[in-house]
Amino acid sequence: MAVTQQIARISAGYLADCRRSAGESPVGxxxxxxxxxxxxxxxxxxxxxxxxxxxxxxxxxRLDALRQATDGDTVLDLGFLSTHPHAIGPFGPAPTALSAAQVARVSELLGQMDMPAILAALPADDTQAAALIGFGADMIAGGPRKYLLEPFDALREFYLGASQRNLLAVLWWD
Structure with a gap:
């Protein structure tokens, strides 16, 4: 199973309930x-x-907003989500989060990004584009443009929904 980036949008109350459950559980x-x-x-x-x-x-x-959208921040204490044997994301770094205010700001900035125009700045040839991108982009079936547009659109919609509902985001690799 591949390790991939995961994001959950949750309420502050849900996070507090999880923290309380971890504290009350004999196994965390x-x-x-x-x-x-x-x-x-x-x-x-x-x-x-x-x-x-x-x-x-x-x-x-906007580049920092994209990084925050995919890397999170360390403002919220999520140590209880990293406790074995119930750790989320045991294959990557510790989970991170964005507060509801951070989610709103990230959502606003992602909404200002024109991903088709960004992708159009790449060389027209997929092989050349993939070589510039690196990170295994040369292995993407159908080319990097086609692959990247879908997750970006999903990310933007995900944060918009979280912002509209005043939710925070928790990020981890699993």
Whole structure:
């Protein structure tokens, strides 16, 4: 099974309930089980998206928003989600999160990004584009443009939904 980027949009109350459950459980079980409708699997797209945006010369503010959308932040204490044997993302770095305010800002900035225009800044030849991108882009069936548009659109819609519902985001690799 491949390790891929996962994101869940949850309420602050749900996170508090998980923290409380982990504290009360003799084995630290947070009972982490966000709704499938509020989770997103970004596959291996985050590094590729970041690299494409760098190559296109995306401004620092929006590039930082994309990085936050895929890397999270360390503002919220999520140590209880990293406790064995109930750790989420045991194959990657510790889970990170974005507060509802951070989610709203990220959503706003992702909404300002024109991914088709960003992808159009790549060389027209998929082999050349993949060589510039790196990160295994040369192995993507159908080419990097086709592959990257879908996860970016999903990411933007995911954060828009989280922002509209005043939810926070938890990110991990699993």
């Amino acid at each position: 079980d947070p009972h982490w089980d966000p709704s499938p409708w509020d989770t997103l699997d970004l596959d291996w797209a985050p590094a590729l998206l970041g690299r494409v945006c760098e190559l296109a010369g995306l401004d620092g503010i």
